[in-house]
Amino acid sequence: MHIVVLLIGLCAGILVGLLGIGGGVVLVPALVHLLHMDQHMAQGTSLFVLLPPIGLGALLEYRKKGAVDFQAGIYCAVGMLLGGYLGGRIAVPMSSRLLTQLFGGFLMLSALLLWGKASKQSPPQPGVSTRDGA
Amino acid sequence: MKKSIGFLFAGLAGGVASGLFGIGGGIVLIPIFGLLLAFEQHKAQGTSLVALIPPTGLLAVLAYAKAGYVHWLTGVLLIPGLFLGGILGAKIARRIEPRRMRQVFAALLFLLGAWQAFGTWRR
Numbered sequence: 001m002h003i004v005v006l007l008i009g010l011c012a013g014i015l016v017g018l019l020g021i022g023g024g025v026v027l028v029p030a031l032v033h034l035l036h037m038d039q040h041m042a043q044g045t046s047l048f049v050l051l052p053p054i055g056l057g058a059l060l061e062y063r064k065k066g067a068v069d070f071q072a073g074i075y076c077a078v079g080m081l082l083g084g085y086l087g088g089r090i091a092v093p094m095s096s097r098l099l100t101q102l103f104g105g106f107l108m109l110s111a112l113l114l115w116g117k118a119s120k121q122s123p124p125q126p127g128v129s130t131r132d133g134a
Numbered sequence: 135m136k137k138s139i140g141f142l143f144a145g146l147a148g149g150v151a152s153g154l155f156g157i158g159g160g161i162v163l164i165p166i167f168g169l170l171l172a173f174e175q176h177k178a179q180g181t182s183l184v185a186l187i188p189p190t191g192l193l194a195v196l197a198y199a200k201a202g203y204v205h206w207l208t209g210v211l212l213i214p215g216l217f218l219g220g221i222l223g224a225k226i227a228r229r230i231e232p233r234r235m236r237q238v239f240a241a242l243l244f245l246l247g248a249w250q251a252f253g254t255w256r257r
Contacts, residue, residue: 002211009212013219018227019239020179022158022186023216029250031208041205043156044198048209050158051189054216059187061224062180069177072167073184075141076148080159080190083149088197091154103155104251110165111244115237 008034009049017058022050025107032100039096039103047088140171145185153194158186161243168236175235179227 012026024046031042062068091099144166148159160182167178198204230238 005208005211006215009215010219011215012212013216013221014223014226015242016183016216016220017223017225019160019223019242020164020182020227021160022152023220024152024155024157024159025161025243025246027212028156029246031205033249035208037205037208040198040201040203044195044201044203045205045209045212046156047152047191047195047198048204048206049212049216050186050191051195052213052217053187054213055158055183055186055220057217058220058224059180059183061221061228062176062183065176065180065228067174067176068180068184069173070181070184071138072141072144072171073181073187075138076145076163076181076185077188077190079142079145079147080149080152080185081145081188081193083146083151084153084159084191085149085193085197087150087153087155088194089153090150091156092197092201092203099155101251104247104249106151106155107161107243107247107250109247110161111240111242111247113165113169115240115244 004034013054016055017061020055020058020062023054024050028103039100040092043091043099047084144171145190148185149190149194152191153197156194156198159190160186164239175232175239176227179235179239 008030012023015026016023027046028042031037148162151162152159163182164178167173
């Protein structure tokens with residue numbers, strides 16, 4: 001059982017580094033479907049896991065590539081502290097089922113928006129390392 | 135100055151999603167950086183990681199914990215894997231070209247969203 005949890009952590013971690021996210025989007029579905037937690041319990045546990053700076057190692061990798069705007073990140077962190085409290089207050093009284101569906105819908109919507117943008121984008125700029133040629 | 139206010143609001147939006155869905159908030163920040171503030175995908179992802187370093191979810195965790203919605207032991211066990219996996223994932227990301235990176239990001243989000251949304255129908 002504990003091994004499974006450790007492995008879920010590792011898989012979620014790979015996505016943290018790959019996508020630059022906190023990992024909650026992976027953790028929450030994994031906790032709900034693999035460990036059979038209720039949606040609220042999964043979300044609360046995920047938030048707790050994200051308190052330590054788990055993305056620090058990943059951040060240092062991005063910094064080597066120069067792909068970090070520290071000022072923007074710090075401003076965002078301030079807003080997130082407040083927003084996180086508001087979101088928590090909204091979610092706790094909601095029904096678990098509604099919350100799960102809202103979460104899934106929200107993820108799919110963000111995905112579609114991003115995909116649209118990625119497909120419209122002009123071809124990669126020169127100077128960016130790419131294997132399939134710029 | 136105007137830009138800083140934009141970042142603060144991006145953070146606020148990310149925070150609401152973070153507390154509401156129990157996530158880090160990066161999936162909100164990255165589209166905002168990329169689509170509204172015109173950051174290149176890797177920079178959006180790297181900057182999102184900066185915003186996730188401080189314990190920004192602290193107030194949200196307290197709200198959940200008060201209602202008994204935190205499984206502490208599972209949480210502690212998840213942390214080491216996340217940290218190590220994070221480094222590995224970032225090494226992979228550095229090899230991916232920016233446009234492809236955004237498509238990978240979007241595709242994975244969609245799959246995770248579908249898993250969540252449709253998973254509830256079986257129960």
